[in-house]
Amino acid sequence: xxxxxxxxxxxxxxxxxxxxxxxxxxxxxxxxxxxxxxxxxxxxxxxxxxxxxxxxxxxxxxxxxxxxxxxxxxxxxxxxxxxxxxxxxxxxxxxxxxxxxxxxxxxxxxxxxxxxxxxxxxxxxxxxxxxxxxxxxxxxxxxxxxxxxxxxxxxxxxxxxxxxxxxxxxxxxxxxxxxxxxxxxxxxxxxxxxxxxxxxxxxxxxxxxxxxxxxxxxxxxxxxxxxxxxxxxxxxxxxxxxxxxxxxxxxxxxxxxxxxxxxxxxxxxxxxxxxxxxxxxxxxxxxxxxxxxxxxxxxxxxxxxxxxxxxxxxxxxxxxxxxxxxxxxxxxxxxxxxxxxxxxxxxxxxxxxxxxxxxxxxxxxxxxxxxxxxxxxxxxxxxxxxxxxxxxxxxxxxxxxxxxxxxxxx
Amino acid sequence: xxxxxxxxxxxxxxxxxxxxxxxxxxxxxxxxxxxxxxxxxxxxxxxxxxxxxxxxxxxxxxxxxxxxxxxxxxxxxxxxxxxxxxxxxxxxxxxxxxxxxxxxxxxxxxxxxxxxxxxxxxxxxxxxxxxxxxxxxxxxxxxxxxxxxxxxxxxxxxxxxxxxxxxxxxxxxxxxxxxxxxxxxxxxxxxxxxxxxxxxxxxxxxxxxxxxxxxxxxxxxxxxxxxxxxxxxxxxxxxxxxxxxxxxxxxxxxxxxxxxxxxxxxxxxxxxxxxxxxxxxxxxxxxxxxxxxxxxxxxxxxxxxxxxxxxxxxxxxxxxxxxxxxxxxxxxxxxxxxxxxxxxxxxxxxxxxxxxxxxxxxxxxxxxxxxxxxxxxxxxxxxxxxxxxxxxxxxxxxxxxxxxxxxxxxxxxxxxxxxxxxxxxxxxxxxxxxxxxxxxxxxxxxxxxxxxxxxxxxxxxxxxxxxxxxxxxxxxxxxxxxxxxxxxxxxxxxxxxxxxxxxxxxxxxxxxxxxxxxxxxxxxxxxxxxxxxxxxxxxxxxxxxxxxxxx
Numbered sequence: 014x015x016x017x018x019x020x021x022x023x024x025x026x027x028x029x030x031x032x033x034x035x036x037x038x039x040x041x042x043x044x045x046x047x048x049x050x051x052x053x054x055x056x057x058x059x060x061x062x063x064x065x066x067x068x069x070x071x072x073x074x075x076x077x078x079x080x081x082x083x084x085x086x087x088x089x090x091x092x093x094x095x096x097x098x099x100x101x102x103x104x105x106x107x108x109x110x111x112x113x114x115x116x117x118x119x120x121x122x123x124x125x126x127x128x129x130x131x132x133x134x135x136x137x138x139x140x141x142x143x144x145x146x147x148x149x150x151x152x153x154x155x156x157x158x159x160x161x162x163x164x165x166x167x168x169x170x171x172x173x174x175x176x177x178x179x180x181x182x183x184x185x186x187x188x189x190x191x192x193x194x195x196x197x198x199x200x201x202x203x204x205x206x207x208x209x210x211x212x213x214x215x216x217x218x219x220x221x222x223x224x225x226x227x228x229x230x231x232x233x234x235x236x237x238x239x240x241x242x243x244x245x246x247x248x249x250x251x252x253x254x255x256x257x258x259x260x261x262x263x264x265x266x267x268x269x270x271x272x273x274x275x276x277x278x279x280x281x282x283x284x285x286x287x288x289x290x291x292x293x294x295x296x297x298x299x300x301x302x303x304x305x306x307x308x309x310x311x312x313x314x315x316x317x318x319x320x321x322x323x324x325x326x327x328x329x330x331x332x333x334x335x336x337x338x339x340x341x342x343x344x345x346x347x348x349x350x351x352x353x354x355x356x357x358x359x360x361x362x363x364x365x366x367x368x369x370x371x372x373x374x375x376x377x378x379x380x381x382x383x384x385x386x387x388x389x390x391x392x393x394x395x396x397x398x399x400x401x402x403x404x405x406x407x408x409x410x411x412x413x414x415x416x417x418x419x420x421x422x423x
Numbered sequence: 424x425x426x427x428x429x430x431x432x433x434x435x436x437x438x439x440x441x442x443x444x445x446x447x448x449x450x451x452x453x454x455x456x457x458x459x460x461x462x463x464x465x466x467x468x469x470x471x472x473x474x475x476x477x478x479x480x481x482x483x484x485x486x487x488x489x490x491x492x493x494x495x496x497x498x499x500x501x502x503x504x505x506x507x508x509x510x511x512x513x514x515x516x517x518x519x520x521x522x523x524x525x526x527x528x529x530x531x532x533x534x535x536x537x538x539x540x541x542x543x544x545x546x547x548x549x550x551x552x553x554x555x556x557x558x559x560x561x562x563x564x565x566x567x568x569x570x571x572x573x574x575x576x577x578x579x580x581x582x583x584x585x586x587x588x589x590x591x592x593x594x595x596x597x598x599x600x601x602x603x604x605x606x607x608x609x610x611x612x613x614x615x616x617x618x619x620x621x622x623x624x625x626x627x628x629x630x631x632x633x634x635x636x637x638x639x640x641x642x643x644x645x646x647x648x649x650x651x652x653x654x655x656x657x658x659x660x661x662x663x664x665x666x667x668x669x670x671x672x673x674x675x676x677x678x679x680x681x682x683x684x685x686x687x688x689x690x691x692x693x694x695x696x697x698x699x700x701x702x703x704x705x706x707x708x709x710x711x712x713x714x715x716x717x718x719x720x721x722x723x724x725x726x727x728x729x730x731x732x733x734x735x736x737x738x739x740x741x742x743x744x745x746x747x748x749x750x751x752x753x754x755x756x757x758x759x760x761x762x763x764x765x766x767x768x769x770x771x772x773x774x775x776x777x778x779x780x781x782x783x784x785x786x787x788x789x790x791x792x793x794x795x796x797x798x799x800x801x802x803x804x805x806x807x808x809x810x811x812x813x814x815x816x817x818x819x820x821x822x823x824x825x826x827x828x829x830x831x832x833x834x835x836x837x838x839x840x841x842x843x844x845x846x847x848x849x850x851x852x853x854x855x856x857x858x859x860x861x862x863x864x865x866x867x868x869x870x871x872x873x874x875x876x877x878x879x880x881x882x883x884x885x886x887x888x889x890x891x892x893x894x895x896x897x898x899x900x901x902x903x904x905x906x907x908x909x910x911x912x913x914x915x916x917x918x919x920x921x922x923x924x925x926x927x928x929x930x931x932x933x934x935x936x937x938x939x940x941x942x943x944x945x946x947x948x949x950x951x952x953x954x955x956x957x958x959x960x961x962x963x964x965x966x967x968x969x970x971x972x973x974x
Contacts, residue, residue, distance in 0.1 A: 065509070067546045150915060219597035323534025349548070351474070351504040362470055362513040 019168040022177035026412040045342035048196035054328040061334040069343035079312040094247040110237040116228040122383040129157040130387035137391040146418040151261035158257040163226030175254035179259035256377040265415040267300035293386040295358040309339035340366040368386035393423035424569040435490040439523035447933040472508040474499040477658040477874040480934040497857035506548035559833035561859035567628025576950035603967035641838040645715030656766020699828040723760035787902030791927035808940040817901035829900040876943040891915040
């Protein structure tokens with residue numbers, strides 16, 4: 014079977030390597046807790062692991078000293094077309110960001126959230142009281158976002174697999190792994206061709222739906238800069254790769270955390286039934302704090318920089334070093350987070366660093382906030398929501414990524 | 424819920440003082456929406472710093488020093504998360520304020536540079552944390568009640584009042600016709616749907632571990648103080664026969680007490696009536712002292728016994744593990760320790776006598792200079808709400824003995840308050856929310872901040888009437904303080920003189936925030952007792968009648 018037609022959203026983590034990776038992910042919170050206490054800025058070969066809240070935020074806020082490392086992998090995906098995710102704070106970065114903000118507006122959020130909920134609702138209604146949560150969230154997320162951006166499913170393969178595979182490579186892979194690179198290049202090329210075809214078809218259409226693609230083409234027709242066919246393709250591709258793989262990772266993790274806390278699960282269900290989306294998001298966001306998207310985000314030191322300057326833990330990070338800003342650890346740092354082990358959905362916004370911070374804060378933050386609670390809402394609203402019997406009822410991960418969690422309801 | 428009181432004193436660059444004042448006023452204007460009915464005053468501080476009770480920012484001018492910028496904060500929980508919350512609300516504004524302050528010469532200088540350099544993103548929380556000064560003495564009114572608990576209790580109180588006053592269409596109110604227990608049951612049923620937390624047990628105001636820790640720390644202080652005071656006696660008791668030793672102590676004590684008796688009265692012209700009675704040895708204090716003495720003897724025995732055994736062993740060239748000698752050595756050690764403790768009756772009065780001689784030679788400032796403009800500014804900002812705020816800095820009198828006494832006195836007073844002031848009030852004073860003293864500039868200056876109910880005048884009157892001894896003990900070390908006598912007498916009882924002195928040491932509270940500006944200490948306690956009553960599923964008629972009086 015061609016890699017384009019695979020049903021596996023992520024590379025299977027098998028064997029000893031897979032086991033070690035799984036153990037490492039499972040033990041990461043405890044290891045990071047030890048580092049936070051004893052070695053808050055750890056130097057390990059050419060990599061620095063930063064674990065305290067203040068230091069993590071300083072890294073995210075000091076873009077001149079700590080650049081993003083996404084460009085190399087993005088080049089593989091976009092065929093060397095620049096995209097703001099991989100850029101530093103330049104005029105091009107700001108122009109591209111402004112361009113995307115012109116076509117993705119706050120006014121769309123309500124519609125997006127309704128769409129996400131309707132899709133999740135249909136899937137929950139179609140079951141007989143037993144559902145696999147990753148399989149519920151993934152299509153809901155991809156279908157909602159793909160429709161919003163105006164990219165339909167390809168004739169061969171699927172957006173969710175392609176998007177997830179490219180997401181996995183973007184944030185955890187390296188072009189040095191030639192086998193992986195070959196797979197990714199194949200998927201990325203097919204994805205680009207698919208979007209090119211969609212753009213061409215849309216251009217030929219007179220009666221265009223109101224989505225991001227149509228808005229881009231309208232601006233293109235008006236002669237606005239930044240909306241050439243290639244630029245539109247790159248933006249749509251990166252949005253679908255960067256956005257919808259997140260909910261199927263993190264929402265099953267959040268539900269797993271709620272299943273471990275029946276009292277809070279009951280509160281979440283109450284909010285879901287009452288249609289209190291704000292409260293539901295607060296609870297999900299707090300649940301995510303106990304098992305976030307990943308342990309940290311990578312950065313590269315663009316200059317020699319003394320982190321935590323003036324304190325006893327100050328360390329000078331040399332230019333060119335890799336830096337892991339462990340945001341998962343930052344959100345558990347009792348030096349700045351009140352009673353971090355307590356489940357408290359009423360926390361202050363600054364206590365969450367789920368989607369980065371500063372210049373490269375996740376572009377889809379508002380979309381996530383609007384759609385994530387709505388994807389879980391139909392399931393949470395059901396009576397007697399519980400784990401399925403046996404191991405299926407406990408979250409299984411494939412490396413960093415949620416793989417399977419089965420729940421039942423009446 | 425454990426609360427924290429602290430302050431951050433920062434020396435100001437004289438040339439930047441007016442800019443700093445303008446920055447604080449800007450922050451105040453930005454946060455305090457004043458008469459804008461669409462937003463509550465200080466709504467960002469209120470919502471984004473949910474642990475904060477009181478916050479102030481003041482700039483103290485001084486003739487002898489450059490101005491001092493002080494941030495005072497009283498909040499729930501540990502300082503780290505609180506500073507981060509402050510940073511999130513006003514980090515950049517505070518960074519600009521820090522830039523108006525001098526670079527510290529100690530090891531926080533590098534952190535100052537990191538925080539103040541152009542474009543810095545280093546958290547100001549770090550600097551504020553590093554420059555924090557811990558209070559020497561502090562008092563928490565309504566101790567153990569978190570800010571949210573206070574606000575929720577008050578919401579409940581308002582709802583209860585509305586429910587009781589609800590028109591009944593001519594019928595008699597059900598809360599007035601039945602028994603008190605029935606009224607409690609009815610009110611609970613009416614309130615429970617709106618305040619579901621009434622079903623939860625009342626949160627513990629002071630945890631058992633906190634209580635044990637407070638008592639332990641006070642006993643530890645008493646033991647250390649007794650050891651220090653008895654050390655000369657301990658050495659003498661070991662060297663002399665007990666008859667000689669006790670005779671010496673007795674004669675010395677008689678002389679010291681005679682001299683103290685001679686100088687006990689106020690110096691002519693400074694006599695004043697001490698309105699409140701000073702209980703130097705109340706039952707609680709006596710009990711603590713006796714426990715402390717017993718512990719001292721016990722600990723001294725533990726320490727001295729092996730010393731005696733070792734000396735004995737060396738003297739006899741025998742093994743030090745002669746178990747038969749242990750009880751004998753322990754008996755000897757306990758005997759010496761007990762004799763040593765008796766020497767407190769000499770060392771303590773001797774210290775008081777020396778201090779009394781100092782007191783007789785101290786100068787008091789009868790008419791301290793007062794900046795009229797500042798006075799007008801202070802008066803303009805006072806008495807807008809039920810509470811007020813004051814900040815004061817005074818210079819401390821010199822002298823080694825006095826310096827030791829001030830530090831030990833403040834430390835002991837602070838520990839004593841932690842053990843005794845547990846009912847929400849400061850003894851018989853029912854108006855203090857959060858107050859603290861702290862030493863500045865290498866213990867050469869004494870800072871005082873208080874958040875209190877009613878006017879400044881009535882607050883000080885309350886102090887003078889009910890707590891002048893503690894006030895004199897804590898503040899009597901200030902240069903210019905009205906004449907004191909035997910550490911705790913007179914001093915603050917010189918009402919007018921004391922008020923003039925306190926007023927001259929004050930400055931304008933440029934920014935002052937209270938999380939519950941309409942609530943007095945008394946009202947908060949009352950609200951809490953009402954809430955606790957409603958948490959109970961049932962009450963005896965006797966309990967209910969007592970509770971009913973609160974409504």
